[in-house]
Amino acid sequence: MTEQAAKTKGKFSASVSFNRQIKPRYWRLGLEFSGEGAVAFGGTRPGQFAELDLSGAAVPAEKAIPEDLRDAAKREVLLRRPFSFAKVESKKGKTHVDILYCVLGPATLRMTTLGHGDVVSVIGPLGNGYKAAEGEKRAILVAGGMGAPPMQHMAQELTAEYPTMDVIAFGGAKSVDDLPFETRPDQILKELGFYLREFAEYGIQSMVATDDGSAGFAGTVTDCLADWLGRNEVNANETVIYACGPEQMLAAVAEIAKERHIDCQVSMERLMACGIGVCQSCVVECKCDGDTEYKLCCKDGPVFDAKEVVF
Numbered sequence: 001m002t003e004q005a006a007k008t009k010g011k012f013s014a015s016v017s018f019n020r021q022i023k024p025r026y027w028r029l030g031l032e033f034s035g036e037g038a039v040a041f042g043g044t045r046p047g048q049f050a051e052l053d054l055s056g057a058a059v060p061a062e063k064a065i066p067e068d069l070r071d072a073a074k075r076e077v078l079l080r081r082p083f084s085f086a087k088v089e090s091k092k093g094k095t096h097v098d099i100l101y102c103v104l105g106p107a108t109l110r111m112t113t114l115g116h117g118d119v120v121s122v123i124g125p126l127g128n129g130y131k132a133a134e135g136e137k138r139a140i141l142v143a144g145g146m147g148a149p150p151m152q153h154m155a156q157e158l159t160a161e162y163p164t165m166d167v168i169a170f171g172g173a174k175s176v177d178d179l180p181f182e183t184r185p186d187q188i189l190k191e192l193g194f195y196l197r198e199f200a201e202y203g204i205q206s207m208v209a210t211d212d213g214s215a216g217f218a219g220t221v222t223d224c225l226a227d228w229l230g231r232n233e234v235n236a237n238e239t240v241i242y243a244c245g246p247e248q249m250l251a252a253v254a255e256i257a258k259e260r261h262i263d264c265q266v267s268m269e270r271l272m273a274c275g276i277g278v279c280q281s282c283v284v285e286c287k288c289d290g291d292t293e294y295k296l297c298c299k300d301g302p303v304f305d306a307k308e309v310v311f
């Protein structure tokens with residue numbers, strides 16, 4: 001099959017290359033696609049996502065299930081689950097993708113039992129992804145909690161496609177244990193530095209914020225961003241902010257961007273049933289040219305211009 005004839009998205013099988021626990025609740029899963037799947041996923045944009053079928057994965061042994069998820073573990077996994085990507089690499093006809101995930105319920109619990117060589121059914125790549133940073137000189141990445149994966153993917157893309165661009169990343173969480181990064185807490189200071197290895201591997205400096213002050217800046221990631229913007233010269237016309245995280249955080253980032261006239265793209269999260277624009281379960285209220293429009297997070301998003309979202 002030639003590249004032109006290959007599907008740009010669809011249902012593919014991927015083979016698990018690794019599945020590693022990075023923090024008590026956070027894991028990193030590596031998937032490998034060959035053939036048409038490698039072509040389709042090789043073109044994945046940061047912010048796009050895939051729907052994984054985890055119904056066939058085994059439930060972990062009783063002692064490996066956190067106390068608060070014992071009941072959830074018993075629930076069946078009927079629907080596929082959406083996940084974005086932390087890294088995408090194509091070489092020698094294969095595409096490798098990394099999924100960074102948080103164990104929250106029956107599907108993600110089952111995900112932890114996947115091992116090398118297991119096969120997972122994946123539909124994607126879905127959604128639109130972040131728009132390229134054409135003409136921008138500076139990009140600011142803001143990740144709140146589990147908003148980290150697409151920001152890591154964005155860091156990979158910006159470094160490869162725009163090597164002269166000035167990029168800085170902000171990563172925040174409630175507490176140090178909730179930071180979905182591999183860096184040890186004692187390596188994190190309040191100032192800008194190469195702490196978060198997921199950004200440092202691309203030569204990108206990062207700042208860490210925790211709500212309880214247990215690591216880095218004491219406060220929310222948006223307070224940290226506002227503080228940094230207040231202390232640094234930023235040319236709004238040549239800067240873009242990319243953000244992913246909880247809605248309240250995205251609303252705060254959108255407000256900061258608006259006040260400073262900086263372009264801003266946000267990745268919205270909604271509960272998704274079909275992931276392909278059929279079930280209408282993922283509506284996002286938007287304002288376009290003064291009119292209210294209801295867009296679908298899975299199809300029109302998940303990435304939106306921050307100016308159009310009604311938070």
Ligand SMILES: Cc1cc2nc3c(=O)[nH]c(=O)nc-3n(C[C@H](O)[C@H](O)[C@H](O)COP(=O)(O)OP(=O)(O)OC[C@H]3O[C@@H](n4cnc5c(N)ncnc54)[C@H](O)[C@@H]3O)c2cc1C
Pocket residue numbers: 049072081082083084085099100101102103104105106107108109146149150268269270271272302
């Ligand atoms: C576009 C998109 C990309 C995503 N990317 C990632 C990712 O890279 N890594 C990751 O860990 N998770 C990601 N998620 C969330 C992930 O899909 C859910 O955590 C997962 O479906 C939980 O499944 P579960 O059966 O383990 O838990 P469930 O029992 O289904 O959910 C556990 C709890 O999380 C809440 N929840 C589940 N999904 C969502 C959602 N979409 N928005 C808000 N609350 C939710 C539920 O209401 C429930 O309270 C993404 C979601 C979307 C929509």
Ligand code: FES
Pocket residue numbers: 271272273274275276277278279280281282296297298299
């Ligand atoms: S998840 Fe079904 S329409 Fe978006």
